Each structure stands twice: as C-alpha cells, then as structure tokens.
Amino acid sequence: MSVAIASELTCRELVELVTDYFEDRLSTDENRRFELHVCSCTGCRAYLAQMRAVVRVAGRLAERDLPAAVREDLLQTFRAWKRA
C-alpha cells in the first residue's frame, strides 16, 4: 500500500495544482492522478469546492450600479466627440 501511495499525489501537492487543473494545463497523467486523488479525498474535495467558490464570489464584485453624475459626465464627453 505504501508503495502505491508514493506514486500518488499528496494533498500538499494537490493544492499547488488546483489552478493548473482549472486551466486545463495538467498533463494527461497529472490530470488522472489529480482526479484520482480528489475522488478518494474528502479534504481535497472541500478544498476544490472552496477554490471554485472564491472564483464565483469574486465574479460578483463586478455587480455595481453606475452613479447618475458619472453617466451624465460621460454623455457630455460623447456629445463633444460627436460634434468634433
């Protein structure tokens, strides 16, 4: 058993490969070892879910309304550009 484990990814190694995994930059072999590990490891599954959550929540930072005064300023810029 310990021989088999030596060739597998450890959790410590896996957390360094998460972005490469998301970006599809792992080799076929690395990718297989990554997914094999995640299948059998609750901790790493939770870790992956957390990293996905980080990306998802960061995406929500883009939601914000535009102040009316800013829009008005920009429309003035636009009208000036159109006249020019």
Place this chain on the structure above:
Amino acid sequence: MVGHFEPLLSPELESGSTGHEASPRERAERGEAHLIEALRRGDESAFSRLVDLHHNSMVRVARLYVGTAAAAEEVAQEAWLGVLQGLARFEGRCTLKAWIFAIVANCAKSRGARDRRTVPLSSLAQDDDGGPSVDPERFLDDGHPRWPGHWSQPPDAWDEDALVSRETLEAIAAAMEQLPPMQRAVMTMRDVEGLGSDETCQVLAISEANQRVLLHRARSKVRKALESYLHEGEVSP
C-alpha cells in the same frame, strides 16, 4: 452563485455548454458588434449602454495602476475619449472589453508618468513571495507512515448562505486589496471581469505561465482569507 452575465445559471451549467444555445460570451460578443456599429453612427443610446457595461470595470482596472479612487475615475473618463477616437480602428480581433481595458491601461500608465503618486504596475511585476498555498502545519509530515502529506486539518465545506452574503463579498474585496499588485491585477481581470487568460496576458503584458502562477497565488490567498473570515466567531478547539 450569481454570474454577472447569466444570473439564472449555476456555474456548473455555465461551463457546460449544451451545444444548442450561444454561450453568454458569444451572446455578449454578438451584442457588442451591434453596439459598435450603432456607436460608429453616433447613436447616444448605444454609448450609454456601453457605459453601463464597462465603466465600473474600467475604473477597477484603472485602480490597479493609480493610487486613488478619484484618479482611477479620471483615468476611466479619459479612456472613454480614447475608446471613441479609436473606434474606427477596432477590428474585433479581441473582445471589445479587452480592447477597452488596454486603452485604460495605456491612459493609466501615461498618467503614471505625469503623476508621481501613481504606482506603475509594470515595475511591480516581481511582487512575489513564493510561499505555499496552504499553511504547511495543516498537513501531516512527508515522513508520516500511513498518510504522508495528507491533511491533518482538512478544510470544511462552506455554508452557501454565508457565501452569498454582502459581508462575504466585502471580505473578498478586502482580501483582494491586500494582494501584491500583479496578483490583484490578474485576479481582477480573470475572476472579477471575466477575461480569458490570453486577453489578461495581452492587457497586462505578461506571459501565460506567469499569469497562471499569479492567479494561483492570488486565489489561494483569497481562499485563506475567506476561510478565516467564514470561521470567525466559531470557537477554536
């Protein structure tokens, strides 16, 4: 939970295309082509729509380069003029958003050259520490007889309700503020603005490999900060 293009779809559905419908990005690009045409004809409502779509993002990008929120707002306003003047030359070889961001970056850099209080991002490209993504104390020793390198303190599943709260959003924004500038820039482009890696590399003038390392470090640190935030108030063992 809520993506900024397609609020009704879960992220799993967003990434898995059905093959029948255009992806949010494809739809956005198609919409973009119409807007650009209208804008070239001088259509003010098209301009207004573009402002809605991109102005806040432009301020966020400008803020990566300049020291204050007010300066970032000025850079974004100046960049709009650059966008209007450059419109005739836009050929759609990248997305409109990436093209606009490149104009913002240029405006911010030339402002940086004029204004000593601003921070030229390019000079901070080597802002790294290179530490591990997770505190080494959370893993068992490599010499552990049965589970070398395995979690000793594994992460917990996060509560979905807590994740969608405004406070969590503020915590993540604060964590991103603490990142070294290039890590913050890459994570802003990729995860907040939704740019692809190729576009992010173009706008920030970095290599794909470098971009990926910066993104990994940024996300890992933000995860760690969010973990501390979400576990705050819990009684530590």
